[in-house]
Amino acid sequence: VPHRFYAPGIGLSAPVALPDEEAEHLIRVLRLQAGDEVEAFDGAGRMYQALVERAARRTVSLRALKVIDAAPEPGVRLRLVVAALKGDKTDDVVRDAAMLGVAAIQPVVTARSEIGLATLARSHRLQRWQRIAVSSVKQCGRAVVPAVAPALSLADYLAGPDARVERLMLVEPSASHASQPVQSLPRPAAADLMVGPEGGWTDDEARSAAAAGARLVTLGGRTLRADAAPLVGLTAVLTVWGEL
Amino acid sequence: VPHRFYAPGIGLSAPVALPDEEAEHLIRVLRLQAGDEVEAFDGAGRMYQALVERAARRTVSLRALKVIDAAPEPGVRLRLVVAALKGDKTDDVVRDAAMLGVAAIQPVVTARSEIGLATLARSHRLQRWQRIAVSSVKQCGRAVVPAVAPALSLADYLAGPDARVERLMLVEPSASHASQPVQSLPRPAAADLMVGPEGGWTDDEARSAAAAGARLVTLGGRTLRADAAPLVGLTAVLTVWGEL
Numbered sequence: 001v002p003h004r005f006y007a008p009g010i011g012l013s014a015p016v017a018l019p020d021e022e023a024e025h026l027i028r029v030l031r032l033q034a035g036d037e038v039e040a041f042d043g044a045g046r047m048y049q050a051l052v053e054r055a056a057r058r059t060v061s062l063r064a065l066k067v068i069d070a071a072p073e074p075g076v077r078l079r080l081v082v083a084a085l086k087g088d089k090t091d092d093v094v095r096d097a098a099m100l101g102v103a104a105i106q107p108v109v110t111a112r113s114e115i116g117l118a119t120l121a122r123s124h125r126l127q128r129w130q131r132i133a134v135s136s137v138k139q140c141g142r143a144v145v146p147a148v149a150p151a152l153s154l155a156d157y158l159a160g161p162d163a164r165v166e167r168l169m170l171v172e173p174s175a176s177h178a179s180q181p182v183q184s185l186p187r188p189a190a191a192d193l194m195v196g197p198e199g200g201w202t203d204d205e206a207r208s209a210a211a212a213g214a215r216l217v218t219l220g221g222r223t224l225r226a227d228a229a230p231l232v233g234l235t236a237v238l239t240v241w242g243e244l
Numbered sequence: 245v246p247h248r249f250y251a252p253g254i255g256l257s258a259p260v261a262l263p264d265e266e267a268e269h270l271i272r273v274l275r276l277q278a279g280d281e282v283e284a285f286d287g288a289g290r291m292y293q294a295l296v297e298r299a300a301r302r303t304v305s306l307r308a309l310k311v312i313d314a315a316p317e318p319g320v321r322l323r324l325v326v327a328a329l330k331g332d333k334t335d336d337v338v339r340d341a342a343m344l345g346v347a348a349i350q351p352v353v354t355a356r357s358e359i360g361l362a363t364l365a366r367s368h369r370l371q372r373w374q375r376i377a378v379s380s381v382k383q384c385g386r387a388v389v390p391a392v393a394p395a396l397s398l399a400d401y402l403a404g405p406d407a408r409v410e411r412l413m414l415v416e417p418s419a420s421h422a423s424q425p426v427q428s429l430p431r432p433a434a435a436d437l438m439v440g441p442e443g444g445w446t447d448d449e450a451r452s453a454a455a456a457g458a459r460l461v462t463l464g465g466r467t468l469r470a471d472a473a474p475l476v477g478l479t480a481v482l483t484v485w486g487e488l
Binding site: 071072095096099100101139140141142181182183219220221222223224225228231232235236238239240242243244 | 315316340343344345383384385386425426427463464465466467468469472475476479480482483484486487488
């Protein structure tokens with residue numbers, strides 16, 4: 001397996017300097033040198049065969065040699081809107097979502113979240129999640145790095161201007177609101193998949209989402225753990241749309 | 245959420261004693277007493293509302309009051325045949341598979357496995373996996389406990405007498421063997437889903453499986469981590485069959 005680097009801005013016209021963390025990895029961990037061959041992606045969809053042009057302590061640069069194939073992106077632009085979980089459980093969610101091909105990740109804080117917006121902001125989790133997304137993308141061969149957005153309250157997310165995005169909220173079957181099985185979902189151009197915290201969405205939240213135009217979607221009768229539900233939900237919708 | 249116990253043999257005719265570990269949990273952790281109401285399942289598909297009949301140090305027994313609904317089981321009898329992973333990564337695989345509704349789990353040792361049959365046998369992993377399956381089933385509301393079988397070599401598994409089970413091997417697209425996308429799978433009565441280790445199946449293994457009647461199945465172009473592939477693969481086939 002070739003070594004892969006995230007090199008924002010890389011292209012065939014000129015060499016590009018690596019971000020600090022990637023440079024560090026190339027020099028100190030892998031001990032690569034000028035002239036070594038690597039793969040590099042720009043995070044926006046292009047993967048290149050590349051040469052290490054300079055590998056000095058302060059500057060590491062890569063020269064793109066030619067475009068190569070990256071893992072294909074899903075034809076549906078899919079965003080995961082996910083309730084932040086306590087501890088580091090959201091780390092795995094971000095890693096898995098990046099592996100499955102999401103275009104973006106929007107953490108939200110919900111009625112049953114065990115962590116608040118202020119704590120999330122203080123804890124530098126956003127930076128950590130973005131690093132995890134980069135490293136997952138490297139492993140799975142994608143050339144797109146999903147952006148992880150700063151957390152929002154569910155209400156603020158629902159109030160956002162997403163008129164042309166199909167909003168899907170993963171719910172457990174309930175008497176209090178109508179829902180549809182995942183298999184019946186039409187294939188949209190872009191979708192947000194909303195996945196709740198441990199204990200799920202409140203009935204109020206489900207109703208607000210429906211009022212904001214979301215479809216409530218079920219995955220069958222077995223209860224899913226909150227940390228596994230995003231991976232299961234993303235896999236299910238991608239399978240239904242022929243995009244896995 | 246009611247407390248749920250695994251009570252093999254429980255039925256409406258007579259009280260049943262709990263296995264040691266469940267009894268321990270009822271008495272020492274939850275501190276329940278005679279007369280308390282719980283839920284109990286027999287591991288084979290029946291869930292009951294039950295009463296704690298006795299809660300003494302040496303004997304804890306439950307009396308079933310009436311049958312209640314458990315989470316529905318998939319209509320396809322699905323077995324996960326999974327390469328044992330190093331460390332405790334297989335623990336999560338067992339937990340997730342039990343949550344998604346598999347009927348059984350068959351660990352196998354493959355060419356690229358980083359753990360051998362002897363090590364697996366010595367390490368008491370089988371007992372641990374079985375405990376994990378029980379605890380996952382409790383959480384997700386199933387009344388069926390998937391049996392975890394002792395590990396086999398892939399060759400011994402393939403030589404086994406499974407004439408009426410559809411064998412599916414999850415592979416990455418490759419020039420060396422023909423494969424089909426998961427969306428095209430017909431719905432069988434019973435299926436084994438085979439998922440490989442880190443680094444995947446060797447070409448030889450894929451050919452042997454095909455020769456033994458397995459269909460080689462792909463999940464699209466993005467590389468899945470070995471510890472996530474079982475959950476993704478199980479979700480995908482269950483979705484395709486309308487059984488999630």
